[in-house]
Amino acid sequence: xxxxxxxxTQLRLNPMTLIGKDWWLVTAGQAGNFNTMTASWGHLGAIxxxxxxxxxxxxxxxxxxxxxxxxxxxxxPLFSLSVLGExxxxxxxxxxSHSGRDGDKVKAAGLTAVxxxxxxxxxxxxxxxxxRKLYHAPLVEAGxxxxxxxxxxxxxxxxHEQYVGEIVRVLRRAEE
Ligand SMILES: Cc1cc2nc3c(=O)[nH]c(=O)nc-3n(C[C@H](O)[C@H](O)[C@H](O)COP(=O)(O)O)c2cc1C
Numbered sequence: 216x217x218x219x220x221x222x223x224t225q226l227r228l229n230p231m232t233l234i235g236k237d238w239w240l241v242t243a244g245q246a247g248n249f250n251t252m253t254a255s256w257g258h259l260g261a262i263x264x265x266x267x268x269x270x271x272x273x274x275x276x277x278x279x280x281x282x283x284x285x286x287x288x289x290x291x292p293l294f295s296l297s298v299l300g301e302x303x304x305x306x307x308x309x310x311x312s313h314s315g316r317d318g319d320k321v322k323a324a325g326l327t328a329v330x331x332x333x334x335x336x337x338x339x340x341x342x343x344x345x346x347r348k349l350y351h352a353p354l355v356e357a358g359x360x361x362x363x364x365x366x367x368x369x370x371x372x373x374x375h376e377q378y379v380g381e382i383v384r385v386l387r388r389a390e391e
Pocket of ligand 1: 238252256257277278282284285307308310311314315316
């Protein structure tokens with residue numbers, strides 16, 4: 216299934232369902248040395264100005280410190296977000312419940328890695344966002360106004376780390 220380069224202004228999507236229900240694969244690294252994980256938390260939007268171009272289209276992801284994928288995210292300037300169709304739900308569940316530390320989980324999930332310039336995405340994706348890291352910082356306990364979130368989500372105090380990436384390329388499945 217071929218993916219075509221698309222201008223981000225042409226995308227029609229609902230970020231709440233795309234991230235929260237469809238989920239995406241967060242991937243970083245180079246061909247032959249990358250890792251990926253399923254994520255259902257994140258944001259899409261616009262922030263920070265560029266000369267003459269207005270604010271940057273951005274994706275935000277939230278990654279717990281213990282994820283193997285984080286090691287790749289931290290050393291690479293780019294990461295990709297691959298949105299798969301419902302037919303790949305089993306692969307998404309697998310990649311979200313196994314660590315790349317323990318074996319070749321991409322092979323086990325039956326997905327096909329594609330090398331892009333500086334990152335990797337998946338041929339089975341219906342939408343791919345390639346992002347350039349702009350900002351990275353951990354969520355801090357003092358920042359939570361609704362303190363119930365801490366009890367519900369962070370009994371181990373393993374706060375997610377936030378990565379904001381500029382969306383520099385958009386690829387989508389040709390028939391979508
Ligand atoms: C539906 C779903 C959503 C997930 N969302 C996130 C997320 O947003 N952030 C995160 O750190 N982990 C999330 N995870 C957990 C990771 O995908 C999971 O721990 C994975 O095995 C990490 O793999 P790794 O150690 O190879 O990086 C999610 C898992 C599932 C199944």
